[in-house]
Amino acid sequence: MSDDLLTISDLYKRFGGVTAVDGVSMTVPQGKVMGLMGPNGAGKTSLVNLVTGFYTPDQGAVDFAGTDVAGLAPHLISRKGITRTYQNVRLLSGFSVLEQVVAGMYSSRKASSLSSLFFSPGERRERRACTERAEDLLDRVGVSERHELAETLPYGTQRRVEIARALATDPQLVLLDEPTAGMNTEETVAVGELIISLRAQGLTVLVIEHNMRLILDYCDLAYVMSFGRVLHQGTPQECVDDPEVQRAYFGRESDASGI
Numbered sequence: 001m002s003d004d005l006l007t008i009s010d011l012y013k014r015f016g017g018v019t020a021v022d023g024v025s026m027t028v029p030q031g032k033v034m035g036l037m038g039p040n041g042a043g044k045t046s047l048v049n050l051v052t053g054f055y056t057p058d059q060g061a062v063d064f065a066g067t068d069v070a071g072l073a074p075h076l077i078s079r080k081g082i083t084r085t086y087q088n089v090r091l092l093s094g095f096s097v098l099e100q101v102v103a104g105m106y107s108s109r110k111a112s113s114l115s116s117l118f119f120s121p122g123e124r125r126e127r128r129a130c131t132e133r134a135e136d137l138l139d140r141v142g143v144s145e146r147h148e149l150a151e152t153l154p155y156g157t158q159r160r161v162e163i164a165r166a167l168a169t170d171p172q173l174v175l176l177d178e179p180t181a182g183m184n185t186e187e188t189v190a191v192g193e194l195i196i197s198l199r200a201q202g203l204t205v206l207v208i209e210h211n212m213r214l215i216l217d218y219c220d221l222a223y224v225m226s227f228g229r230v231l232h233q234g235t236p237q238e239c240v241d242d243p244e245v246q247r248a249y250f251g252r253e254s255d256a257s258g259i
């Protein structure tokens, strides 16, 4: 059996005259942290949108754990074990931290809508179980706040809540879209450590990042995209050292220490 949890083959997505994803093939090995780098507009988020069902591919296959999920609806892909966070925090306004994470479990809840109406003993039990699980997930991502409104918390904490909510779907593969955007150094290191802890818990992670330190320090492997295509793949250091990658980022070669 293949060690690859995700295999993307010859994937295309066009928007009018723009080919956002232009024949991308990529593999993400089980249990690894894969970085996805590339300049603005390279097609990274589009690729994640294709893998998670937010976009329908024009062509190509997305094999996840032996099943082609290309073109399935987002909630079906989520149930198969792929979860994601977004480039901009998308928490529910007016909900507490705990409620945000419980909401993330919605698709896996068993209680019927009728029993929900009458708060049957089964429903109460399930609510309790969801709350306990949400508390556990918040512990895993290092968030101690529970009943505060999520939007009142510092940005770095909101990002962690979002990761807890993503984990609430009980995924095998976690796609993080620029999880350290807008964070200071301390918060960025904390996200790196969190990613490593997810890997230690058996999860596979694909992380889009512009922060090269995060890629170099916390990813096992990386891909670099440019103009919708894979420009380079290898260890993070190989990617950063590659002259073509440096040209794509800076328009010239530069050594990794300058990144």
Ligand SMILES: Nc1ncnc2c1ncn2[C@@H]1O[C@H](COP(=O)(O)OP(=O)(O)OP(=O)(O)O)[C@@H](O)[C@H]1O
Residues within 6 Å of the ligand: 015, 018, 019, 020, 038, 039, 040, 041, 042, 043, 044, 045, 046, 047, 087
């Ligand atoms: N829904 C859409 N409609 C039209 N064009 C789109 C759409 N989604 C993406 N694109 C275009 O596809 C190209 C790739 O965008 P994408 O957001 O995937 O790049 P990215 O590598 O994630 O960039 P960034 O690092 O800035 O987030 C861009 O030219 C973008 O404008």
